[in-house]
Amino acid sequence: MPRVQFNIEHDLRSGRLAYLLPRPISYLGSIFAEGAGTLLLNLIILGTVGFSFTWFCVGSVPLSPTAFLQAITLGFLAAFVWLIFQMLVGVSAFWLQEVWSFNWVWEKLLFVLGGLILPLSIYPPWLQTLASFTPFPSLLGQRSGLVFGNDTGDILWIIVTLSLWGIVSLTTLLYLYKKGLRILNIGGG
Amino acid sequence: MPPLKNITFFFNLLKVSIKESITNRRTFLVQASMMVLNNLIFFTLWWIFFRQFHDINGWTIRDLYVMSAIGFGAYGVMQVCFGELEYLSRIILRGDLDPFMTQPKSLLIHLIASRSLAIGWGDIFTAVLLIILGDLTAPLTILLIITSIFTGFLVYSAIGIIAHSLVFWLGSVENLCQKYCDSLLLFSLYPSNIYSGGLQVIMFTVIPAGIIGYLPVETIRNFTWAKLLILLGSSIGFMVLAFYIFYAGLKRYQSGNHFVTRL
Numbered sequence: 001m002p003r004v005q006f007n008i009e010h011d012l013r014s015g016r017l018a019y020l021l022p023r024p025i026s027y028l029g030s031i032f033a034e035g036a037g038t039l040l041l042n043l044i045i046l047g048t049v050g051f052s053f054t055w056f057c058v059g060s061v062p063l064s065p066t067a068f069l070q071a072i073t074l075g076f077l078a079a080f081v082w083l084i085f086q087m088l089v090g091v092s093a094f095w096l097q098e099v100w101s102f103n104w105v106w107e108k109l110l111f112v113l114g115g116l117i118l119p120l121s122i123y124p125p126w127l128q129t130l131a132s133f134t135p136f137p138s139l140l141g142q143r144s145g146l147v148f149g150n151d152t153g154d155i156l157w158i159i160v161t162l163s164l165w166g167i168v169s170l171t172t173l174l175y176l177y178k179k180g181l182r183i184l185n186i187g188g189g
Numbered sequence: 190m191p192p193l194k195n196i197t198f199f200f201n202l203l204k205v206s207i208k209e210s211i212t213n214r215r216t217f218l219v220q221a222s223m224m225v226l227n228n229l230i231f232f233t234l235w236w237i238f239f240r241q242f243h244d245i246n247g248w249t250i251r252d253l254y255v256m257s258a259i260g261f262g263a264y265g266v267m268q269v270c271f272g273e274l275e276y277l278s279r280i281i282l283r284g285d286l287d288p289f290m291t292q293p294k295s296l297l298i299h300l301i302a303s304r305s306l307a308i309g310w311g312d313i314f315t316a317v318l319l320i321i322l323g324d325l326t327a328p329l330t331i332l333l334i335i336t337s338i339f340t341g342f343l344v345y346s347a348i349g350i351i352a353h354s355l356v357f358w359l360g361s362v363e364n365l366c367q368k369y370c371d372s373l374l375l376f377s378l379y380p381s382n383i384y385s386g387g388l389q390v391i392m393f394t395v396i397p398a399g400i401i402g403y404l405p406v407e408t409i410r411n412f413t414w415a416k417l418l419i420l421l422g423s424s425i426g427f428m429v430l431a432f433y434i435f436y437a438g439l440k441r442y443q444s445g446n447h448f449v450t451r452l
Contacts, residue, residue, distance in 0.1 A: 097216065101223035101308065108230040117234055122241050 001082060002038035004031050008090030009099045017184070028087065028177055035083045043075075067146075070155060074146065077162050078139050084169040085135065091173060094180030109134070115141025135165040195295050199302055203270060206305035210272070217307045224311020225318065228261055231378070232319070246382040248406070253380070254323025255409055256402045258316045258334055260377045263341025263401060265312025271346050272304035275370070277353035278363035284444045297350070297435055330409060336417070337405030340424035341377070344401050347427035348373050350435050357438025369396075377401040393423075400424060 008031060011017040020027050055061060063071065089106050093099045111117055113127075114136035120128055131137050138161040146154055211217045235257070239250040267274070277300065280286060289300050316338065320326065325334060352366040359365075376398035384392055392399040400423050408416040 096219055098220075101220045101227075104227040105223055105230065108227050112230050112233055112237075118237055123237055124240065127237070 001079070001086065002035040002042070003086070004035040004083060005086045005090030005093075005099050005103055007031060007034070008087065009093040009097075012093045012184075013097065021181075028173065031087060031090075032083060035086070036080065039079055039083065043079075070146065074143050074155070074158060074162075077159065077166075078143050081135065081162050081166040081169060082139050084166060084173055085139075088169060088173050088176065091176050091180055094176075094183055110136050110140060113137065114139055115145075119145075135161075135169070138162050138165065195298060198294055199298050202299065202302045203305065206272065206302060207269065210269075210305040210307045217310075220308045221311040221314060224308050225315050228257075228312065228315040229318070232257055245380055248380050248382060251323060251325075252406050252410065254319050254325060255330075255334065256380065256406050257378060258319040258323065258325065259337045259341050259405050260374075260402055261312045261319070262316030262334070262338040263345055264374055264377075265309040265314075265316065266338060266342040267345045267349070268306040268309030268312065270305070270309075270342070271301040271349070272306035272309070274301045274346065274349040274353065275367065276304075277301065277350070278356040278366045281353070281356050281438075281442065282361060282363065284442075286439075286442060287444050296439070297432060301346070301350070329412070333405070333409045333412070333417075337408070337420065340405070340420050341401040343424040343428045344397055345370075345373065347424075347431035348397065350431035354431075354435045354438045357441045372396060373398055373401075380406075397423070397427065400427075 011020065011027075017027065020030075061068070085106070089099055089103050092102050096102060113131040113134050115123075115131070120131055120137060120141050123131065137143075138158055143158050143162075146158065232253075235250065235253045239253065243249065273280075280300070286296070286300070289296050289303075292299065320331065320334065325331065349370050352369040353363075355366055356362060373396050376392065376396055379398075379402075381389065381392045381399040381403035389399070392403070400420065404416065404420050404423075408420055
């Protein structure tokens with residue numbers, strides 16, 4: 001994932017934001033577009049390498065063309081929502097100056113509650129319930145789990161949850177960005 | 190410079206660096222508490238793992254408490270004491286060693302101890318929390334954990350010095366140097382007994398994560414003086430090697446011809 005949160009932090013700390021704000025394009029929009037562009041490039045390079053390597057090791061493609069298309073579409077949707085959450089981490093620089101400490105916590109929560117290292121099914125029930133109230137499973141584990149059994153209901157459920165989390169994160173991002181800009185104005189930019 | 194004077198100089202420098210690092214109380218508290226949270230979330234994975242699988246090659250969750258307390262504690266002490274270490278390669282490459290070289294103090298100690306990172310306290314607090322949560326409060330266990338944190342600190346620092354000194358020979362490879370140091374931290378937080386053969390040799394030599402995590406845990410599980418001596422000897426050995434490599438590389442150093450003021 002492109003580390004857009006550190007770009008935001010750099011723009012804030014270096015004062016570059018003051019030069020970018022008067023431009024006739026949205027600052028957040030430009031950060032998102034930049035991140036999405038890098039993401040696409042990463043996907044083409046890393047995705048091709050990863051796919052070819054796995055194909056070489058396994059000897060066959062374990063996905064039907066439809067499932068492959070679903071995996072790509074959901075992957076993009078999750079990546080865009082993930083990008084917005086990373087921008088939320090970046091916006092915390094308005095208050096914290098440095099985002100890496102907050103970023104670590106975000107990444108670790110993603111690993112643990114997203115089921116990246118251990119599958120969520122072996123977690124204690126209370127932790128599974130807790131995880132289901134967060135965006136992490138739909139961003140990682142739950143979405144990847146669809147590869148093993150692509151039930152239409154599950155796919156729709158992931159699309160709905162991801163879209164909802166997208167709306168929530170975007171609204172929060174816009175709200176916090178506006179609040180942050182007010183602090184920036186008080187500080188003199 | 191006599192060793193005793195070096196030690197006195199180091200502690201005086203440390204006092205100043207720590208004071209400077211905690212000047213901004215709010216940032217310090219946020220960074221330290223975020224680090225504790227980050228470490229505890231990571232440790233949750235082990236807790237979940239050991240609920241399902243009760244041991245890894247004989248190691249139980251208690252051993253993981255010990256290993257993590259030592260790993261986090263040692264890394265935290267390194268960040269507090271030698272905070273400038275992670276910028277060492279950049280300083281060498283920019284030719285910014287000059288202001289340190291002109292002073293009558295140990296160059297390497299002066300350089301790496303000239304900054305203290307506040308986040309290190311988060312790692313140290315995590316170690317204390319893990320000792321309490323893991324019920325590792327028997328006097329001998331605590332004594333051995335503190336000793337192991339010290340030896341781990343020596344190994345982390347030594348590998349940091351060696352890795353960053355590589356730029357004397359290899360040029361602009363500072364990212365690679367940092368990746369090398371990060372990989373040591375990562376491997377030291379996993380039980381080294383899951384590796385075998387050649388990989389285990391690597392875990393005690395090139396990436397000595399086994400000396401930071403595995404050896405102390407084995408020493409605490411079944412204490413013998415021989416294990417303790419190996420632990421102390423190997424960590425001091427790595428530090429001596431690090432000093433030797435840094436000063437060997439220093440002969441190739443080229444000044445950046447900058448006018449730098451150090452206050």
